[in-house]
Amino acid sequence: MARITFQKLDDHSPAFWGLLAMHAAIIAIGLGAFFYMEHHGHIVTGMNNAVVWGTPHVFAVFLIVAASGALNVASISSVFNNLAYKPFARLSGILAISLLVGGLTVLVLDLGRPERLTVAMTTYNFKSIFSWNIYLYTGFIVIVAAYLFTMMDRSVSKSGKATKVMGWTAFVWRLALTTGTGSIFGFLVAREAYDSAIMAPLFIAASFLYGLAFTVLVLLTMCRETQQELMGDEMLYKFRNLVMIFALAVLYFTAVKHLTALYATEHHGVEAFILRDGGIYTALFWIGHVLVGNILPIVIVAFLAGQGKLLTARQGLAAASVLALLGGLAFMYVTIIGGQAYPLELMPGMQIKSSFLDGEVAQYSPSLPEVLLGIAGVSIAMLITGVAAKVMPFLPRGTELEHKAA
């Protein structure tokens, strides 16, 4: 195989600067939203005492899940020795870190007392999965940074052994991280919508899909910026297959989760709520998660994209990636907010009423500041990736676009 060379972004188009400026502006607006919410309290959000985690958590968990998945490409190259993926391993690593930083920033800024972050970093309850996650998240950043070093340092990367070791470490760590993120919900015995061990593998499957979608979209953006073909036809084909496999895996775990719950009579209420009677949550589940997030991406890359079809392979992959990410947000919304909206079963089999709205489906409407903070998390991830690609050689050097048809 030809020697792989890497590049950093040198010549910048107005579009590149425009993109960076747009992300910087979104981050500034997101910070403004944070200060507004911090000053007035969560009363200015849509959150309440029943839906305690709102839109910021939707974005935060989505980004954290995508972060671990973004490392897949690097893992496939280092752990599974597939050299075709090696040119993208560096980008995969930096994207994983960026997405995690974006997600964690949103998570922290949505705390009731964000200024007490130092308390969270120094005072631990080791029975809490949240505490484990603090280690899993910070550990992930450190390990992936070390992994990137072993890939990028000239002397260390020569033998390839260190890269292999760090690649394995990062791979195992990312599986643990997503297991931990899924278990934040899986460990909640009180919430019928979550209390299941399948939350962890479901989140892992979802992370594969969302991480890949982010990787593909960043690569396509970088193709435009560098005016080079960074992904050849072979890679387009591989990524296309991965999108199908990952989307099928998400559908499989989703089906198992709900079919298992449907078998047990005690869960019929919550399942009817999510799958049939939940209004916005039902719509987001079927249309957002199942159709837009998984079935359409499969249909597009399998049947609608390629030579002589409606879309080119590149367009098909881009469209599938965008839809997978939108579906991912819908999945997180249904999981996080739908799961809270369904009332707690205080007295199974009895009807309950109270001044605290017991027994009623909790109301929640995302407020603008929450949405702005969440979107700012995505922009943080993209800005870090863009700046990183400018200052260090994370991108593979491709063939000039003029010489190759898209």
Added chain:
Amino acid sequence: MTCKTDSSSCGSGGSCGCRSGSEAAAHDPVDAGRRWFMKAAAAFSTTVLGPGVTLLAFAESDAAHAKPADQPVSSKQRWGLLIDAGKCQDGCTACVTACSTENGWKTTGHPETDPQWIRKLTVTSPQDGSSFSMPMLCQHCAEPPCVDVCPTGASFKRADGIVLVDRHICIGCRYCMMACPYKARSFIHEPLEDQKPYAPRGKGCVESCTMCVHRVDAGGIPACVEACAKTGNAAMIFGDLNDKNSEIAKRVATYRTTRVRADLGTEPGVYYQNI
């Protein structure tokens, strides 16, 4: 010098010039009348106020537990509540009002975001339509899910079973609210003023019933229990579940009681009768 106390409590040993009680009674006809008045008052209070006082004393008899401030709490005690839904009147919110007044939390007409340390539930059977009323509050679980999930340890359980939030290290992540099966916790959504010194509530932290720990540590009983007794319903009993001679332990041992969502294994410290 004029003494305004009787000599027994004066402390001056009569040097102030006041006379002893017997001396005064023998020589002063006015004091005979006072003696009659005292007797009548004692008889009146024994017959009329006695039952009420006894009820309060009954509730407090389990609570003869004032703890010196420099002593740690002990696991010898397991504070708990027994709530008899059969005595809890539909529409009565004395316990809720007392808790609100005692701890300084207020409702603003926005039940979604207002704090509710204690609330009244109306529970109806969909089969026969029968219903009952009962207060719901932090169940002070022996195995509290809120304590398990709290990343900083701000949610904690005292040795005597009272579950609290350490407001110095609560970061407002609200994971405890996700974990609590009883919806017993509230998040403070707005800036607050005029908090009670013993209930240092603040925006951005999570809170719940403290079982009036400031009263309990001083040898008292929770405000809700006291208020319920005053209504005459006496549906709530507070006491030490570990003390076999306590009223609450005797009742729990004698009558069929239920703990809400006992199936989750949280081992609540709040027992219910007739639900």
